[in-house]
Amino acid sequence: MSRIAAFLVAAIETVLLGGIFLLYPRIARKGLLFGVYVGEERAAGDDAKALTRRWYRGMAALLLAGLAASAFLAAASPEPAAALVPPPLLLSLGVLCLYLLAYRQARALAPPGPPPPAVAPLASGPRTPTALASLALALGAACGLAAVAFSAFRYDALPGRVPTHFGPSGAPDAWREKSFFTVMLLPILALALGIGLGGIAWLTAHAKRALRRADEGASLEAQVRFRTAMTRFLSVTSLLVTGMLTAISFGTIRVGLGESEGLGATPMVLGGALVAWALGGTIYLAVRYGQGGSRLERAGPDNPLTDGLADNRHWWLGMFYANRDDPSILVEHRFGLGYTINFGNPKAVALLAGFLAVVFGLVIAAVLTQ
Amino acid sequence: MSDLSIRLESGQGDTVYEQIARQIRSRIVSGDLPPGFPLPPVRTLASDLGVNLNTVARAYRLLEDEGFVRIRDRSGAEVAAPREETSADAGERFREELRSVLARMRQAGMRPEEIRRAAEAEIAALAGARGREGSRG
Numbered sequence: 001m002s003r004i005a006a007f008l009v010a011a012i013e014t015v016l017l018g019g020i021f022l023l024y025p026r027i028a029r030k031g032l033l034f035g036v037y038v039g040e041e042r043a044a045g046d047d048a049k050a051l052t053r054r055w056y057r058g059m060a061a062l063l064l065a066g067l068a069a070s071a072f073l074a075a076a077s078p079e080p081a082a083a084l085v086p087p088p089l090l091l092s093l094g095v096l097c098l099y100l101l102a103y104r105q106a107r108a109l110a111p112p113g114p115p116p117p118a119v120a121p122l123a124s125g126p127r128t129p130t131a132l133a134s135l136a137l138a139l140g141a142a143c144g145l146a147a148v149a150f151s152a153f154r155y156d157a158l159p160g161r162v163p164t165h166f167g168p169s170g171a172p173d174a175w176r177e178k179s180f181f182t183v184m185l186l187p188i189l190a191l192a193l194g195i196g197l198g199g200i201a202w203l204t205a206h207a208k209r210a211l212r213r214a215d216e217g218a219s220l221e222a223q224v225r226f227r228t229a230m231t232r233f234l235s236v237t238s239l240l241v242t243g244m245l246t247a248i249s250f251g252t253i254r255v256g257l258g259e260s261e262g263l264g265a266t267p268m269v270l271g272g273a274l275v276a277w278a279l280g281g282t283i284y285l286a287v288r289y290g291q292g293g294s295r296l297e298r299a300g301p302d303n304p305l306t307d308g309l310a311d312n313r314h315w316w317l318g319m320f321y322a323n324r325d326d327p328s329i330l331v332e333h334r335f336g337l338g339y340t341i342n343f344g345n346p347k348a349v350a351l352l353a354g355f356l357a358v359v360f361g362l363v364i365a366a367v368l369t370q
Numbered sequence: 371m372s373d374l375s376i377r378l379e380s381g382q383g384d385t386v387y388e389q390i391a392r393q394i395r396s397r398i399v400s401g402d403l404p405p406g407f408p409l410p411p412v413r414t415l416a417s418d419l420g421v422n423l424n425t426v427a428r429a430y431r432l433l434e435d436e437g438f439v440r441i442r443d444r445s446g447a448e449v450a451a452p453r454e455e456t457s458a459d460a461g462e463r464f465r466e467e468l469r470s471v472l473a474r475m476r477q478a479g480m481r482p483e484e485i486r487r488a489a490e491a492e493i494a495a496l497a498g499a500r501g502r503e504g505s506r507g
Binding site for chain 2: 114117118119120121122123124208209211213307308311314323325326327328
């Protein structure tokens with residue numbers, strides 16, 4: 001990779017990542033300020049506006065620092081590709097510090113007393129379709145199982161050395177001794193991600209709703225539309241990830257057996273589609289819907305946010321929700337895009353721990369076997 | 371949509387399950403929730419309100435015992451149609467409850483005339499709700 005290409009990629013990464021973080025205050029639901037429920041009136045007040053301006057200034061400084069780091073690393077590193085990782089990491093760290101500072105200041109604006117009373121609709125209203133999420137879950141499991149079965153079935157026939165890495169053209173550029181890990185790691189990862197990501201999409205369709213009081217169903221409709229769009233986005237993401245990993249798993253075995261010279265175009269096409277989908281989808285969701293459908297709501301001071309999202313007692317640092325009584329598994333982020341888990345629900349914690357243990361265990365095993 | 375919602379107030383005298391049951395009962399009596407109206411599944415309502423599953427299940431069971439709700443299966447519950455006739459036992463039990471309520475109203479300082487007007491207003495509202503149900507049917 002040339003130095004100019006490394007700088008351009010690092011700069012694009014930094015700008016995209018920074019741009020999404022920069023957007024966060026604009027897509028938050030009305031009444032929330034940097035992870036704190038301050039009420040609809042205070043969130044539109046001068047103190048909140050000053051805090052938001054400080055966020056924009058801080059983010060602009062971080063973006064410039066990220067671009068400068070990208071240029072410096074691309075120019076000075078012995079290996080230009082080394083410029084790709086540190087800038088987004090530094091930017092993320094800077095955003096975390098900036099957020100914690102803003103959170104602490106927003107806490108001072110939170111109104112005293114109990115949160116607005118919880119509200120729930122009695123009419124079933126519009127529903128979030130789950131067909132695509134169920135399909136993603138079923139196909140993810142089926143593709144993963146097929147990859148595992150195919151690799152296990154052909155294991156004995158493989159020669160002593162198997163391909164473990166492929167170049168951009170799809171041809172193998174690294175080989176290692178045949179072992180359980182070198183052969184089975186990728187199919188098992190495809191299976192784990194197929195079930196895990198499909199499962200997250202399905203759970204998103206059933207995530208907790210946080211409604212506004214007396215808004216004639218506007219927040220309910222906005223929530224359902226956002227949840228539907230997010231479910232579709234995650235379902236397609238899951239399908240693309242599983243498809244790509246399954247194609248690589250099959251291709252690896254076929255190359256190892258000498259039946260093929262490379263992976264072919266399928267993994268690259270799916271990989272490219274995945275990047276475009278993930279990036280475009282994230283920006284579209286943020287701009288079109290806003291977090292939790294905030295851009296579709298027509299909320300005023302008389303329509304306070306209710307339920308878990310408005311209850312500061314159940315949030316830690318505005319990022320982690322824990323309510324033992326609440327049976328919800330996924331709840332909306334207060335600051336950001338999408339959903340987080342209810343750490344007060346043992347089922348949710350077990351699901352998260354299981355998923356992370358499998359995925360990180362496999363990734364660490366993959367690194368160790370390289 | 372906002373009319374057909376449950377709202378939990380903290381610091382009220384009754385417990386959470388009583389609040390849920392009272393608000394659903396009130397909507398049924400007023401005719402807002404007609405017979406056959408599907409109530410949200412226990413899990414959905416508990417998740418929306420951020421309360422324990424058992425709290426909502428207990429409210430539904432109470433309403434079922436009172437005859438307001440029919441629990442179908444895992445998918446949820448629906449508003450039950452009022453019975454055409456009442457048994458002699460049930461009639462006597464309700465009269466006993468009515469006597470108790472009337473006695474408490476009197477004890478609280480309401481004059482017999484005020485009690486009668488309040489009772490007549492409630493009966494008229496009930497009849498109106500039944501009339502609306504009939505015209506829907």
